[in-house]
Amino acid sequence: MAETLIQIGVVGCADIARKVSRAITLAPNAALCAVASRSHDKAAAFAAANGFPLSAKVYGSYESLLEDPDVDAVYMPLPTSLHLHWAVLAAQNKKHLLLEKPVALDVAQFDRILEACESSGVQFMDNTMWVHNPRTAAMAHFLNDAQRFGNLKSVRTCFTFAADPDYLNTNIRVKSDLDALGSLGDAGWYCIRAILLAANYELPKTVVASYEPVLNKDGVILDCGASLYWEDGKVATFHCSFLANLTMDITAIGTRGTLHVHDFVIPYHEKEASFLAGTETGFNDLVTGWDKQPSKHTVTTDLPQEALLIREFARLVAEIKFKNSKPDKKWPTITRKTQLVLDAVKASIQRGFEPVQIQE
Amino acid sequence: MAETLIQIGVVGCADIARKVSRAITLAPNAALCAVASRSHDKAAAFAAANGFPLSAKVYGSYESLLEDPDVDAVYMPLPTSLHLHWAVLAAQNKKHLLLEKPVALDVAQFDRILEACESSGVQFMDNTMWVHNPRTAAMAHFLNDAQRFGNLKSVRTCFTFAADPDYLNTNIRVKSDLDALGSLGDAGWYCIRAILLAANYELPKTVVASYEPVLNKDGVILDCGASLYWEDGKVATFHCSFLANLTMDITAIGTRGTLHVHDFVIPYHEKEASFLAGTETGFNDLVTGWDKQPSKHTVTTDLPQEALLIREFARLVAEIKFKNSKPDKKWPTITRKTQLVLDAVKASIQRGFEPVQIQE
Known part of the structure; x- marks a missing residue:
């Protein structure tokens, strides 16, 4: 049985890697096999603190982990500006790739990562966890139901949290040389993904950023928003921020139905999640x-959403490893659409809130 | 006791007048004393069907009711385009005025109505019912609490409903000669009022309409939205429509708290209403x-919100009638701000979605 487990190495010891390491442990078809940091001591401490098996290897450089033939796949929680280099190198080393979001600084960079994955025949997936919660499937089922929801007319999403002063001074997500996309790349990524989910992954035609984004002294976005428009009249808006109380909403309105979710x-x-549907x-x-008012739908899950993500990733990797399947294209296609919209929002901000057309 | 009741006449037998007539009956300090329609038979049938006392007078013209010295105040549910004429005439006849929203086609018209009320020393109030629900006071209390909510950063509201084909062909709210403001004047009015409530009635500086409003063949708005911006960086968006499933949300996010409401x-x-606050x-x-997640707050009320509105209106009228008080300015000031924002949204649509500055 253990031989069929997908062996995953963790490249980088960011805070989020704690949660993902636990998820790898929880997923029935995956195992933690290695961890790398630029410091061997830091990697060893991370392994000890996060339930790595004694057999797991500890590396003091990312390269060494990527060269380990026992590693099937890597999870990479590095700052966005490092993704291009390390994700491409991982793919070139035939490692299947679970990449933290935002996946790249722009879609041109992401396409180079994708090309490397395709050349090597490895699976790509981004680490957007919530879409793997069974609640999300239930929401998507509702949103695509012509009788219960009809045609989407508008969707509004937000993801805000109040970063403390320390975060706003020191976190990688506010550093122009690390996560230069700031709150747009971090919180906005989820909003855009939710909008795409509601639109059944049809890209909008036009994106217009809201006035008055908040940028820090290095030009990193701390707070912004945008409106998205489709050919058929669908409209979406989102707002993402490091400067407001923790809030994460989707309100999607169709010709016949409405969906609300606040988390x-x-x-x-972890084990159950709800939404309101009317x-x-x-x-x-x-x-x-x-x-007739909206009613609450609750979906339970044995595994937390991040473990379900790992299970899905490892399932696709196993299909390739054991059954010679081709890498799945669904997830990277959705990732690319998310990045395309994100790029358009950034471009609209840079062009003084002009409308930006999206071209696939 | 009966002599201290404020005697209210209903000018026009619109559908909404049924609900308001019941509210006048329920309010402890008001009484239905007359109804007018352009047709005496219609007025008589309305009085019989809506619990008017046998003593109530039935008029076949609006003028006759306005000239009745026993009428203290009128409720006027006429189409918006008729407000200027009839509201001014009511004020000139010394009738206190409860006017259906939207109060006028633009703020210039509304100012003429207000001037007539001020000249005659009569009370003006618009018929926005939800702000009189005790839940609204509880929400406002939360939104103005520096500890629980902090400073408002963003507020998003929507009010949509799916009008049936008959409504979209025949209702006064889609007729350019009757309610020319369409869904903006009807559903949008509430969204704008909710935004102003969240902003503690501070007017935004700039209003920008969303692209792709839907207009009918006569140019009446069926679906639109806008973003509102304040000097201090607060942002609001709203969406109003006759073309999407019934939905009415407020999500207000502050530096320390969040409010959600879906109704x-x-x-x-009728007797209890809730909101989520975190x-x-x-x-x-x-x-x-x-x-720490948001928690549900439920507020109960003995009287429905529309009866509380009537009670408040009749209270103010009684202050003037029995105690020689001056008319209250709070409600008309809020009405005027709502109309100012509404005008700016309409202007932005007409100017191709250009930003419109609001001047008081």
């Missing part, structure tokens, strides 16, 4: 109340 | 769930 990125609870909601005759 | 205009239930909501250490 879409990280569900309140179909042909309406008032009573005198309009003094609703005779 | 702000018409609460699900302060310094946050994740657990491993970011696998929330250690």
Whole structure:
């Protein structure tokens, strides 16, 4: 059995790698086999603190891990500006690649990563966890139901959190040489992904950034938003910020139904998550109340969403490793669309909030 | 006791007048005393169907009701394009005025109505019911709490409903000669009011309409949205539509707190209404769930919100009638701000989505 487990190495000991290491341990088809940091001591301490098996290898450089033939796949939580170099090198070393989001500084960089993965025949997946929660599948099922939801008319999302002064001074997500996309790349990534989910992954035609984004002294976005427009009249807006209380909403409105969710990125609870769905909601005759209101749908899961992501990633890797399948294209295609929209928002901000057309 | 009741006449038998007539009956300090329609038969049928007392007078013209010295105040649910004429005439006849929203086609018209009210010393109030629900006071209390909510950073609202084909062909709200402001004047009015409530009635500096509003063949807005910007960086967006499933949300995010509500205009239930409020909501250490999530606050009320509105209106009228007080300025000031923002959204649409500055 152990031989069929996909052996995953962790490249970088960022905070988020703690959660993902636990997820790899929880996933039934994957195992932690190695960890690398630029410092051997830091890697060893990380392995000890995060449930790595005694057999796991500890590396003091990323290269060494990437050259380890026992490593099937890597999880890479490095700062965005380092992705191009290390993700391409991982792919060239035939390592299947689970890459932290935002996947690249722009889609041109991401395409080079994807090309490297395709050349080597390795699986690419980004580490957007919430889409692997079974609640997300239930929401997507509702959103694509012509009877219960109809056609999407508008979707509004937000993801904000109040970073403390230390974060705003020192975190990699506010550094122009590390995660130069700031809150757009971090929180905005999720908002854009939620909008694409609601639009059944149809790209918008036009993106216009909201006025008054907040940038730090190095030009990194701390707070921004945008409106997205489709040919058929669908409209989406989102707002992402490091400067406001923790909030993460999706409100999607169709011709026949409405969906509300308040914890879409990280569900309140690990083992169950809910959303509100209403179909042909309406008032009573005198309009003094609703005779049909949205109802709560709760979806349970044995594994947390990040372990479900690992399970899906390892499943695809196993298909390639053991059954000579081709890498799956669904997930990288969605990743690329997310990055395309993100690029358009950034371009609109840079061009003084001009509308930016999206071209695939 | 009956002599201290404020005697209210209903000018026009629109559908909404049914609900308001019931509200006047329910309010402890008001009474239905008259109804007018352009047709005497229609007025009589309305009075019979809506619980008017046998003593109530039935008029076949609006003028006759306005000239009745026993009428203290009028409720006027006429189409918007008729407001200027009839509201001014009501004020000139010394009738206190409860006017259906949108109050006028633009703020210039509204100012003429207000001037007439001020000249005659009569009370003006618009018929925005939800702000009189005690839940709204509880929400405002939360939004203005520096500890629980902090400073407002963003607020998003929507009010959409799916009008049926008959409505979209025949309702006064889609007729350019009757309610020319369409969904902006109807549903958008509430969104703008909610945004102003969240901003503690500070007017935004700049308003930009969203691309791709939907207009009918006569140029009446069926679906639109806008973004609003304040000097201090606050941002608001709203979306209003006759073309999407019934939905009415407020999400307000402050530096320290978040408010969510899904039934702000018409609460699900008449006697109780809820909202979600969270302060310094946050994740657990491993970011696998929330250690502090928003909690539900429920506010009960003996009287439905529309009866509370009538009670407030009649209270102000009684202050003037029995105690020689001056008319209250709070409500008309809020009405005017709502209309100013509405005008700016319309102007931005007309100017091809250019930013429009708001001047008081």
